[in-house]
Amino acid sequence: MRPRDEDNRSLHTWAATGLALVVTLMSGGLYAQRTFKGDGAARGPALEDLEVIEASIAYKKAEPQKQPQKKKRAAEETKVEGVSRDENKKPVEEKKDEPKSKIDDDPLAKFRRDNQDEELDVGKPVDDPGVFDPDAPEGWAEETKGDPYFRTLIKQLRDGWEYPELLGAEGVPVGCMRLERDGRVSDTLFKQKSGNAELDDSVERALKTLEKTRADSPPPVPDHLLKHTTRWICFKFEV
C-alpha cells in the first residue's frame, strides 16, 4: 500500500502544482491584458480616437489663453457735450440739513466760472483730423497748414479717393477745385495728368465725390479763408 500511498501523494503534489501554475498563468494573463490594453504602438489607437490624435492631440487639456485679437471697434460712450467729468470720481452724496452757504444766495453764482475750467483747452478744433498730422513735413501747404477747415476738407477728399491695390502707383496727378463761400465745391478740373490713366481716373472720381459730398449743407468757409474762394485750390495726389 505504501507504494500506492506514495503514488497518491505524488499525484496530489503534481495536481496542486498544476493548479497553482494554471491560476498563476491566468492571473498573469489577466494582468497583462489590463496593463497593455492601451498600447497603441503595436495595435494602433482605437478607431474613434485616431483622427482626433492625428489632427489635434486633443486629450491634452489646456488652460484657456487668448490669441492676438482682431481689432474691434469699441462701443462709443455717449457723453453730454460741454460737460467736464472725472471718470473715476465717486458720486458725492448730498448732505442734508446743512446750512446753505452765502454764495447760494448770490444771483450771479450760476454764471460764475469754476476755477477748474482754467485748465481746459479753449478754442481747440473739434474736427476729427483722421490720420493727418499737422506737424508732418509733407502734405500741407504752409498757408493752410493745420487749419481745421482745410483739414476737414482734405479728409473728405481722401475718404473719397480709392485706388485699386493691384494697379501701379506711378505718377502724381494734380487736380483742382473751386470752393464757394458757402462751402460747396462748384467746379473741378485736372491741371496735370500723371500719364497713368487709371490713377488720373481715380483722382477725377475723388474730386467728383467731394463735389457731391459738399453739395448738401457743407460748412461755410470761415472769414479768414475767404480769399481761397476766389482761386483754384489744387491738390497733388500721391498714392
Added chain:
Amino acid sequence: MLQVRGLILLIAIALVAAPSVGRADDEGVIIDVKGAKRGAYPLAIPLGVDSDGDLAKQVQQVASFDLKVAGWFKILDPAGFLADLDAEKLSIVPQKWKDVGAYGVMKYKVTSTGSKLEIDFKLYEVSKGTTASLSRTYKGSKDDLRDFVHAWCNEVVKFYTGEDGFFGSKIAFVVKKKGQSTVMAMDFDGNGVHSLTRNKSINMLPAWSPSGGQVAFTSYMRNNPDLYVVGAGGGRPKKLSTRKGMNTGASWSPDGKKLAVTLSKDGNPEIYVISASDGKVIKRITNDKAIDTGPAFSPDGSEIAFVSDREGSPQIYVVSASGGKAKKVSKNGTYNTTPTWSPKKGTRVLAYTTRDGGNFDIVTLDLDSGTMTRITQDEGNNEEPSFSPNGRVVAFASTRKGGAGIYLANSDGTGKPLKVYAGSATGVDWGPAPKP
C-alpha cells in the same frame, strides 16, 4: 485814332488783369494729398447678350464667384449698371461704366448648338477706352462651361497680377456618416461633390499630390490605420504603408516623390519620410518620447512642420527635411495643431488651428517676421486650414453661425468667409492649381 488805340489798350489791360476763370493757373494753394485707399478692383460682369439665357447666367455666376474669391476684385452689383447692354454687345461705352465706379468690365457671349458650346470673352479697362485688353474664345461641349469660365478667370487674374489663379482647383475633405468616414472631393467653389473612397470603413486625412493626379489618405479598411493612394477620379486604392500601428497624416514633398508621414511601427508615433512609389522609409525625422504627428512639407521641400506634445501640450514645430533638431514655432496658447504651409514662393508662412479660450480658430504665422494674423474669431469652431494654390485664400472647416461647412477666407485676415460646402466636414485639403 488815338481814341481807338486807347480803347484797344484799355481792353488789353482789362483782359490781362481779369481773373482767369476756368483755368488753374490762378491756383491759390497746392496741397499734397498722400495715401489713397487701396481697395479691391471694381469689376463689372454684366449678363452676356445675344446668348443662351441659362448658360449666360451660369457664366456670370461662376465668373463672379471666382473673381470675388480671388481677393483682388470687388464685383459690382449688375442692378446698378447704366450701360445699354443690347447696344454695346461685346464692346463698351467707357463713360457709362466709369459712372458706376467700374475700373474693369468683363463681357462675354455664349452660343450653343446641340451639345456644342462656344464662349467669347473680352476684358476692358475702362480708363483705356474701347479696345479690349484681353480676349479669349473657348470651344467645346456644354459640359465644359464651368471649366471654360474658370480658365478665363485664371487668365484675368494672370493679366492683372501676374500670378496664376486657382480656379478649377479641387478640395478634398472627409464626411462622417453612420460610423463611416468617406473621403470626398469637389471643385473649390463647392461644385461637383463626389466621393473618392467607396469602402464602408473609416477613411480620413486626404492629401493631394502636387500634380493633382492622386490623393493619399489613411483608411481602416483592413482594421489598421494604413496609408493608401487613390486616383483623383476615385477607383481602387493602392496600399502604400501598412506597417504595424499608425500610418497616417501624409504630406507630399513638392516633387511628389516622397511623403512625410506619422508611423508608430517602433512603439511611439514619429515623423518619417517615405517613398511615394513603394512606401519604403527614406528617413526617420523625429525621435522623441512624445507624440509627433501631423507633418507638412514646406513648399520648397526643405522643412517639415509637425505637431508635438514634447513640452506638455500640442504645439507646432519645424524641423529640417533632412532631420535634426526641431524648433518650436507656435507662440501663443497651449493648443496649436494641424499646421499647413502657404505655397506662396519666397515666404515661410504657416496656418494652423489654435484654441483661443473655448473655441478653435485659424491663424497664420510668418516664420520670418513672427507676425501672426487671425483668420477667424468669435464664430464657432474653425479648424484644419488649407491654403489655395497661390496662398491668397484659406479653406477650413467651421461650425459658425452660417451653418457647419467648409469656408474660404482671405489669408490676410480681411473680408468675410464664404461657404462653399454645407455640412459637417473634416480633413480639408486644397489641391494644386489646374494646368493651363
